[in-house]
Amino acid sequence: MKYFDGLNYYEILKIPEKTSFLEIKQAYRDAVSIYGEDSLVTYSLFSTDEREKILKIIEEAFLTLIDGNKRAAYDKMLVDSGQSDTTFISDQSQSEPVFHPGKAANDDPLAADATQTNQTDEEKQLSDEILSKSSVSGNDLKKLREALGVEIHEIHSLTRISVSVLNAIEENRLESLPPDVYLRNFLKLFAEVLQIDPMKTVDGYFKHISIVKNTD
Amino acid sequence: MTEIYPIGGGKGGVGKSFLAASLGALIAKQGHNVVVIDLDLGASNLHTLLGVKRPKRGLNRYLDKTMRGLESVAIPTMIQGLFFISSLHCSMEIANLLHAHKLKIITAIQKLPFDYILLDLGTGTNFNTLDFFLTSKEGILIGTPEPTSIENFFRFINAVYFRILKQTLKRSEFHSAVKDAVTEMSGATAGTHDILKIVSKYQPDKETYLKNKLSEFKFKLIINQFRKNMDSTLGNKIETVCNRHFHSDFQFVGNIRYDEQIHDAVYSKALYVHKYPHTQSSNDLKKIAEKITRNQRLTSLPKELS
Numbered sequence: 001m002k003y004f005d006g007l008n009y010y011e012i013l014k015i016p017e018k019t020s021f022l023e024i025k026q027a028y029r030d031a032v033s034i035y036g037e038d039s040l041v042t043y044s045l046f047s048t049d050e051r052e053k054i055l056k057i058i059e060e061a062f063l064t065l066i067d068g069n070k071r072a073a074y075d076k077m078l079v080d081s082g083q084s085d086t087t088f089i090s091d092q093s094q095s096e097p098v099f100h101p102g103k104a105a106n107d108d109p110l111a112a113d114a115t116q117t118n119q120t121d122e123e124k125q126l127s128d129e130i131l132s133k134s135s136v137s138g139n140d141l142k143k144l145r146e147a148l149g150v151e152i153h154e155i156h157s158l159t160r161i162s163v164s165v166l167n168a169i170e171e172n173r174l175e176s177l178p179p180d181v182y183l184r185n186f187l188k189l190f191a192e193v194l195q196i197d198p199m200k201t202v203d204g205y206f207k208h209i210s211i212v213k214n215t216d
Numbered sequence: 217m218t219e220i221y222p223i224g225g226g227k228g229g230v231g232k233s234f235l236a237a238s239l240g241a242l243i244a245k246q247g248h249n250v251v252v253i254d255l256d257l258g259a260s261n262l263h264t265l266l267g268v269k270r271p272k273r274g275l276n277r278y279l280d281k282t283m284r285g286l287e288s289v290a291i292p293t294m295i296q297g298l299f300f301i302s303s304l305h306c307s308m309e310i311a312n313l314l315h316a317h318k319l320k321i322i323t324a325i326q327k328l329p330f331d332y333i334l335l336d337l338g339t340g341t342n343f344n345t346l347d348f349f350l351t352s353k354e355g356i357l358i359g360t361p362e363p364t365s366i367e368n369f370f371r372f373i374n375a376v377y378f379r380i381l382k383q384t385l386k387r388s389e390f391h392s393a394v395k396d397a398v399t400e401m402s403g404a405t406a407g408t409h410d411i412l413k414i415v416s417k418y419q420p421d422k423e424t425y426l427k428n429k430l431s432e433f434k435f436k437l438i439i440n441q442f443r444k445n446m447d448s449t450l451g452n453k454i455e456t457v458c459n460r461h462f463h464s465d466f467q468f469v470g471n472i473r474y475d476e477q478i479h480d481a482v483y484s485k486a487l488y489v490h491k492y493p494h495t496q497s498s499n500d501l502k503k504i505a506e507k508i509t510r511n512q513r514l515t516s517l518p519k520e521l522s
Contacts, residue, residue, distance in 0.1 A: 001409050002461050014456070034453050041453045044367035045461065 003054065008083060009061035009074060017075075017084060021066065021158055022195055025149060028062040068157065123147055127196045135211060136204030142170040144194055159189040166190070174209060220325065220333045220352035221436075221508070225359050226368030226375075228339035231440040232256075234478065235358050235501075236336035237265040238489045242505035244298035248331040251290050251299040255321075255348050256338040257313060260304045266293050267487045274302030278324070279317055286324035295490065299330070313344050322351050332509075341375035349376060350383075354434040360441045361450055369437070369454065373462055377408040377430055384429050385411075393418045408463075430463035438504060442471035469507045472500045 010017050013027040034041050035054050046054065064070045078084040126147050130140045145155070152170075156163050165186060168176035177183055184202055191201035221239075223232050233256065240252040254262040254274075263271050271291055277283040290299040325333060335352075337345050349355050357372060359365035384390075385398055397414045408430070416423045435458070439451045447453075448471065455468035475497040481488035489498045 001407070002463065004460075034457060040361075040363055040366065040447075040450065041457055043363065045370050045457065 001050075003050075004057055008078060009065055012058060012061045013065070019065075020195065021154070021193060022148060022150065024062065024065050028058070028066075029149070031058045031062075127194070131197055131200045131204070133204065135208035136201055137208045138168075138170040138172040138205075141190065141194070141201075141205075144196070145170075148194060150193070155190060155193055158193055159186070161186045161189060169205075172208070172212060174212065177209075180206075218326075218328065218330060218333060219354075220335065222335040222337055222349040222352055222355045223358060224337045224345065224349050224355060224372055225357050225365075226339070226341060226372040227359060227365045230359050230365055231472070232339075232358055233262045233265050233336050234482075234488070235356070235438065235440065235472075236262060236334045237487060238498075238501045239505050239508065240266070240298050240300075240332075240334050241293075241295045241487055241489050242502055243332050243334075243509055244295050246505065246509055247297065248509065249297050249299075249329075250332045250334065251287075251301060251328060251330045252334045252336060253301040253325065254303045254336050255345075256336055257303050257344075259338060260302060262336050263300065263302050263304060264485050265482065265487065266298075266300055267485060267490070268293060268300060268302075269485070271300065271302035271304055274305055275321070276303070276305040279320070286321075287328055294487065318344060318347060322347065325351055341372055343379065346375055346379040350379065350433070353432060354436065356436045356438060358438045358440055361439055361443075361446055366454065369458075373435065373458065373464075374407055376433065377463070378411070380429055380433065381408060381411045381426060384426060385415075390415075390422065391418050427463055431465070434465045435467070436508070437466060437468045439468075439471045441474045442500075443474045470500060470504045472504070473497045 004012050010019070013024065013031055015023055015027045019027075032055075033039060035046075035051065035058060037043070037051065042051070064074050075084070123144075126144055130136060130144055133140070145152075152163055152166050155161065155166055164176070165178060167173075169183075169186065169190065178186065184206075187202045187205050188198040191198040223236050225232055233254075236252050240250050244250040252262065252266070254260045256262065263269075268291070273283065273289045273291065275289065278286050278289045283289050286301065290301050292298075293300050325335070335348055337348055355376075357369055359369050382398065385395060394415055397418075398411055401410060412423060412426060415426055437451060437455060437458070442448075451468040451471060455466050458464075458466040473496045475492075475495055477492050477495060478488050478497060481491050484491075489501055492498055
């Protein structure tokens with residue numbers, strides 16, 4: 001029996017080094033579904049001891065990669081120790097903390113594949129359903145965020161949008177929303193974390209706001 | 217170039233014989249010469265799944281030397297290009313196969329003049345089954361999506377590894393200390409890991425050699441009796457886990473959907489993929505057959521070029 005000898009955190013979670021926040025969460029969920037205690041796949045393969053060891057490593061990998069600072073330190077360690085080249089670090093520079101699915105699809109076909117396989121059918125269906133509507137409400141965004149298992153504070157730590165603004169967006173509280181020019185940018189970042197089309201999201205949300213205003 | 221695929225899986229009733237018959241027919245329909253050999257000695261029933269009523273000759277005629285050459289005991293089936301070697305008449309005494317007979321069968325199989333040879337193996341992990349499985353460098357494991365069946369996948373892989381290691385350790389270059397330690401272990405409780413540990417203690421330079429020996433053998437995984445609403449990625453997950461935690465290369469080749477008509481076909485002693493060629497299950501089997509033959513073309517290509 002082999003364990004995770006010699007594998008780095010990305011390899012353990014089976015994700016490419018250029019990976020978004022959401023993909024890391026999904027990869028973690030997949031790993032737990034394979035190695036968890038009640039997994040049909042491995043319940044007979046490992047002893048309780050072995051399973052605990054494996055789950056501990058998976059959790060360590062997840063907690064490191066999901067945390068921006070810890071991940072940066074880990075990436076640096078990989079590069080410094082020669083286990084990885086520098087190409088992926090520049091793509092996650094501080095000024096641009098959010099991953100761009102569209103961009104990755106162009107220059108890294110593997111990363112694009114991972115996006116597709118990691119998202120479950122229901123999640124894909126839900127995001128398609130939301131974007132197919134002419135307007136996108138805060139409630140739609142909230143529903144999608146919850147379906148993806150992402151917390152408000154996680155969106156905050158990735159995008160630096162304040163929690164109160166995020167709540168206002170989700171609850172359609174027009175009076176608490178920032179000026180349009182900021183709101184546009186915030187919605188774009190929010191959409192990127194949820195991996196839905198940013199332009200459609202921005203347009204849909206503004207349409208929703210105007211409908212709400214007109215009915216008042 | 218002959219490809220030999222032993223079909224095992226540990227558990228009974230998971231569809232080994234059904235798969236052997238179906239793949240045999242489908243690969244023959246692709247235009248290849250195929251023989252399926254019933255090596256489920258003592259419990260033969262592959263002939264029924266192939267729609268052959270009473271095979272007149274089989275392995276027994278080869279072993280008692282009334283017929284020369286293993287290919288001469290192969291009988292044609294209703295499918296053009298598909299042949300069958302039965303073990304029906306050698307049931308009782310041959311379940312306790314003589315070592316010399318086993319070697320004779322294995323050597324003869326490796327020399328058979330067919331494009332594809334499929335071996336239908338018995339249930340369980342006794343050493344005769346394992347030795348037949350190791351006739352080739354690549355075997356097929358079939359199971360159902362039940363926990364017990366998946367458990368048997370792993371047990372079978374471990375048993376194959378144990379057999380490979382034991383055979384390899386017989387060789388002269390290994391220390392008697394290693395041999396003694398391995399002989400003392402009982403097959404039921406000892407694992408690959410324990411043997412490798414012993415080797416790394418007494419002959420650390422040989423550990424990689426043994427691991428390479430294990431990785432030379434490849435496995436293909438198939439899930440049978442797949443039903444609606446089941447996790448369709450189960451096979452991929454098993455593949456991932458096996459590739460990570462065992463030494464060999466594992467490839468999940470597909471699910472075969474459950475179909476009542478498979479039982480009907482068995483009852484009417486007909487070959488399912490021939491009688492119902494357009495069902496979902498038959499399509500699943502067709503895809504699997506294509507993957508297996510495409511695999512061979514791809515891997516043999518470099519040799520042709522060189």
